[in-house]
Structure formats: C-alpha cells, structure tokens
Amino acid sequence: xxxxxxxxxxxxxxxxxxxxxxxxxxxxxDWQIIQREDEFRFSLDAVLxxxxxxxxxxARVVDLGTGSGAVALFVLSRGAGSVSGLDxxxxxxxxxxxxxDLNGLAGQxxxxxxxxxxxxxxxxVGCCDLVTTxxxxxxxxxxxxxxxxxxxxxxxxxxxxxxxxxxxxxxxLRNRGRFAMIHLPERLTDICVELRTAGxxxxxxxxxxxxxxRPAKMLMVEAVKGAKPGLIxxxxxxxxxxxxxxxxxxxxxxx
Amino acid sequence: xxxxxxxxxxxxxxxxxxxxxxxxxxxxxDWQIIQREDEFRFSLDAVLxxxxxxxxxxARVVDLGTGSGAVALFVLSRGAGSVSGLDxxxxxxxxxxxxxDLNGLAGQxxxxxxxxxxxxxxxxVGCCDLVTTxxxxxxxxxxxxxxxxxxxxxxxxxxxxxxxxxxxxxxxLRNRGRFAMIHLPERLTDICVELRTAGxxxxxxxxxxxxxxRPAKMLMVEAVKGAKPGLIxxxxxxxxxxxxxxxxxxxxxxx
Numbered sequence: 001x002x003x004x005x006x007x008x009x010x011x012x013x014x015x016x017x018x019x020x021x022x023x024x025x026x027x028x029x030d031w032q033i034i035q036r037e038d039e040f041r042f043s044l045d046a047v048l049x050x051x052x053x054x055x056x057x058x059a060r061v062v063d064l065g066t067g068s069g070a071v072a073l074f075v076l077s078r079g080a081g082s083v084s085g086l087d088x089x090x091x092x093x094x095x096x097x098x099x100x101d102l103n104g105l106a107g108q109x110x111x112x113x114x115x116x117x118x119x120x121x122x123x124x125v126g127c128c129d130l131v132t133t134x135x136x137x138x139x140x141x142x143x144x145x146x147x148x149x150x151x152x153x154x155x156x157x158x159x160x161x162x163x164x165x166x167x168x169x170x171x172x173l174r175n176r177g178r179f180a181m182i183h184l185p186e187r188l189t190d191i192c193v194e195l196r197t198a199g200x201x202x203x204x205x206x207x208x209x210x211x212x213x214r215p216a217k218m219l220m221v222e223a224v225k226g227a228k229p230g231l232i233x234x235x236x237x238x239x240x241x242x243x244x245x246x247x248x249x250x251x252x253x254x255x
Numbered sequence: 256x257x258x259x260x261x262x263x264x265x266x267x268x269x270x271x272x273x274x275x276x277x278x279x280x281x282x283x284x285d286w287q288i289i290q291r292e293d294e295f296r297f298s299l300d301a302v303l304x305x306x307x308x309x310x311x312x313x314a315r316v317v318d319l320g321t322g323s324g325a326v327a328l329f330v331l332s333r334g335a336g337s338v339s340g341l342d343x344x345x346x347x348x349x350x351x352x353x354x355x356d357l358n359g360l361a362g363q364x365x366x367x368x369x370x371x372x373x374x375x376x377x378x379x380v381g382c383c384d385l386v387t388t389x390x391x392x393x394x395x396x397x398x399x400x401x402x403x404x405x406x407x408x409x410x411x412x413x414x415x416x417x418x419x420x421x422x423x424x425x426x427x428l429r430n431r432g433r434f435a436m437i438h439l440p441e442r443l444t445d446i447c448v449e450l451r452t453a454g455x456x457x458x459x460x461x462x463x464x465x466x467x468x469r470p471a472k473m474l475m476v477e478a479v480k481g482a483k484p485g486l487i488x489x490x491x492x493x494x495x496x497x498x499x500x501x502x503x504x505x506x507x508x509x510x
Contacts, residue, residue, distance in 0.1 A: 186487070188486050205443070216488035216489075229442075229445060235464060
C-alpha cells in the first residue's frame with residue numbers, strides 16, 4: 001500500500017547479489033534482506049503484523065505467502081524459536097533463503113516454495129504454535145492488476161485467496177495455536193466468516209488508521225484455534241500523528 | 256453500560272404520570288420521554304445509534320426492542336417520516352406510546368408490544384427503509400443477570416437473541432434497506448456471520464472507544480439488504496477527551 005511505505009531503507013550493492021537484486025537493511029538489529037525491484041517488496045504492513053502477533057518465546061511459526069521473508073525475519077527477531085516461510089514464487093523463496101544465510105539465521109529460518117492450497121505436502125498437521133500471513137489483499141474483481149504477474153499474485157488473489165490461507169492456517173496450528181493476519185478492512189466480514197468456519201475464533205482485532213479521523217486502511221486480526229467466541233477490539237493504531245510524521249507507536253517499532 | 260451514562264437529565268414530575276414514572280428531557284428539541292426507575296432507561300448508546308444510522312428524509316423506520324422509545328424518538332428527530340417501535344415489555348410499549356402523545360408525535364410515532372421472533376404478526380414483509388436496534392447485548396452465559404426480570408431482558412438475551420433481531424430486520428427491510436445496530440465488540444464475529452447469513456451485508460462499522468488508547472466498548476454496524484460485500488471501518492468514535500469530559504463529537508450530538 002502506497003501510504004504504508006516503510007521507512008527509507010539503506011540499500012547496499014553486494015558482489016554476491018544477483019542481477020536486479022538489492023540488499024536492504026531490515027530496520028531491526030543489523031539484519032538485512034535481499035529484495036528485487038521487480039518483485040513485491042515489504043512495507044510497513046510486515047512490521048505491523050510482526051508486532052501485532054503474539055510471539056511466544058521459542059514458538060514454532062509458519063509465515064504463509066512470505067515473499068522475500070520480511071515477516072518471517074521480524075517474527076524471529078521477536079523471539080520465535082523457528083520460522084518457516086512458504087511462498088509459491090520460486091525466485092522469492094530462493095532469495096529469502098539467501099537472506100537467512102546472509103544474517104546467519106539458517107538454523108532457525110527456512111523457506112519452502114509451495115502452494116498454500118497443498119499445505120499438507122510441506123508440513124505435518126498441527127505442527128505450529130503461530131501462523132502469520134500478509135496475504136494478497138484484493139479479490140480479482142477489485143482494482144487494477146499489476147502488469148507483473150508475480151507482483152499481481154502478491155497483491156491480488158490470482159492463485160490463492162483468503163479461504164486458502166485460512167484453511168492452511170487451520171491445518172498447521174495445534175489446538176489453541178494462534179493465527180495472525182493483516183488484511184483490508186473491506187474484507188472484515190469475509191474474514192470473520194472464514195475464520196469461524198475454519199475453527200479459528202477471532203480473539204483480537206486492531207484497525208490501522210492513517211490518521212485518527214480517517215477510515216481504517218488495514219486490519220490485523222488474531223484468531224485462536226478451538227477458542228470460545230469473544231473478541232477484543234484493541235485501541236486504534238494511528239500511523240501518522242501529522243502529515244509525513246509517524247506516530248510514537250510506529251516509531252517505537254524501529255527502536 | 257455504566258460508562259455510557261447519558262448527560263444529566265432534567266426530570267419533571269407530572270400529575271398524569273403513573274406511580275414510579277418520571278418524565279425526562281430527551282436532550283433534543285424540547286421533546287420529553289417517560290421512563291421508570293425500575294425499568295431499563297436509555298443511555299448514550301441510544302444517542303450514538305441514532306446518529307450513526309443513515310436516516311433518509313421521510314424514511315419508514317422500525318426500531319426493534321425499543322424499550323421506552325428513545326431511539327425511535329431520536330431517529331424521528333433526524334428526519335424519518337414514520338417510526339414504529341417494537342418491544343415485548345407491555346409496560347414499556349404503553350409508556351412509549353404516552354411519550355409520543357406527550358410530544359404531539361402520535362401521527363408519526365407508534366409502538367407495538369410484541370416478540371421479534373414473531374415479526375410477521377405485526378408488520379408486512381419489506382415494509383421499511385431502515386431498521387434500528389439497541390438489542391440485549393449479552394448472551395445468557397455472560398455476566399450477572401439483573402434481579403429485575405424486565406431489566407435483565409433488556410440487557411441479556413433471555414427472551415430473544417442477536418439472531419432473532421437480525422432475522423426480524425431481514426424480514427422488515429425492502430431490498431437495499433438498511434439495518435443499524437449498536438452492540439458489543441466481543442460479539443463482532445457473531446454479528447458478521449449472522450448478518451451475512453440473513454442477506455444483510457455489513458457496509459459501515461464504527462467502534463466506540465471510551466478513550467483513544469482503550470479497547471472498544473461498543474460497536475455500531477450498518478448492513479444493507481442484498482448489497483455486495485465490502486465494508487468501511489469509519490474513524491473510531493472516542494467518547495471522552497479527558498476523564499469526565501466528553502469529546503467534541505459527542506457534545507455536538509446534543510446541539
């Protein structure tokens with residue numbers, strides 16, 4: 001989302017990077033991430049999601065639709081024991097694997113190239129404590145498709161939709177495991193219906209507003225597998241306290 | 256809700272009021288409302304709901320679970336053509352009828368004593384443009400029941416639940432008619448699921464927070480019968496800008 005650009009990145013050219021790649025500072029610790037100009041690059045969404053998710057120390061995490069692995073890296077930095085990222089784009093999965101190596105994290109962070117609709121081909125049932133996802137937001141009928149097929153795939157539900165991500169999370173989670181997702185407010189009803197159908201009960205919801213007097217642009221929801229109904233709607237997360245000036249909460253994420 | 260007390264009311268004793276009754280200023284125009292100490296009395300919820308609802312000039316409105324008729328009066332003041340309030344408590348329905356008379360509104364405002372579960376006994380299908388409701392919020396398993404059976408009934412789902420109110424709204428509304436409800440955030444998933452099942456698509460949602468940094472205490476949702484999916488989450492409504500000091504938006508409701 002354009003309004004959710006991440007903070008200005010420090011980009012480094014490295015001799016071992018492939019043509020079209022760049023190496024960006026993640027903005028947390030001294031970790032770096034390899035990204036491509038012609039592929040979906042992470043934005044503030046990834047930072048928000050990783051801070052919203054309840055990451056318990058040592059947790060086993062799967063990040064669905066991980067792209068270049070930003071959410072996976074952020075979740076690992078928050079204390080997860082191991083994170084596996086899944087993406088159907090082979091170039092991104094390979095690049096994310098090299099990012100893990102680059103940071104010396106190969107023991108805790110791995111990436112799989114695969115389709116969320118065939119989740120049982122890659123992971124055993126009930127294998128994780130937390131599933132995160134920053135999935136494609138838009139249905140095929142909504143908005144202009146990006147001319148790059150792989151960027152379109154990261155933004156629109158061209159290959160997998162909300163239901164596929166929710167079902168995959170339901171498969172992966174142990175009982176009482178948590179599913180944290182960032183998505184569009186316009187999909188909230190779909191999200192509630194699909195989560196409940198999958199036995200993932202929404203427990204925490206947070207709306208992200210660019211300014212306090214503007215409609216929400218994003219939502220973050222955490223569902224717990226097998227939990228009773230009952231949702232807390234957290235205080236709104238306001239991104240800007242003035243034009244081009246991040247709120248204190250957002251700035252604190254980068255400390 | 257205790258934290259959502261309405262502004263201090265001006266109460267008048269009148270010779271024609273029945274024992275236990277009091278006549279309160281509604282706070283809008285010079286309208287008055289008859290209430291009882293031993294029955295559910297309106298609070299800020301009613302004011303919020305009436306301001307949230309899209310009340311078109313001349314609209315035909317039904318207010319479900321109307322109690323003493325506060326929401327019905329507020330919605331009428333916002334330009335509705337006619338409002339009918341339904342409540343299953345005969346004493347409240349009779350009292351609300353006398354409130355309508357007291358304000359000279361009997362031609363536009365009427366009350367019916369009846370059960371939302373038998374909505375087709377009182378109204379024809381598709382008869383209205385807008386349905387409002389401030390229903391009992393809590394499931395029977397949640398919270399202490401008020402010792403007064405009729406107050407308990409206004410707060411807890413002792414006689415009718417969310418599903419009954421949603422179904423009744425679905426029956427009453429014409430195609431593209433609107434349903435506006437105030438409820439608890441903890442029920443949001445139930446609300447989304449029930450609305451969609453009834454063909455009432457949530458289109459506008461607003462969370463009500465006591466303070467900007469506190470979880471939401473209430474939600475207001477507007478659904479449109481037969482609409483396509485797609486929800487707008489409005490800016491949060493913050494009730495207090497400082498302890499005991501209403502925000503400007505709340506104060507403006509009383510101007």
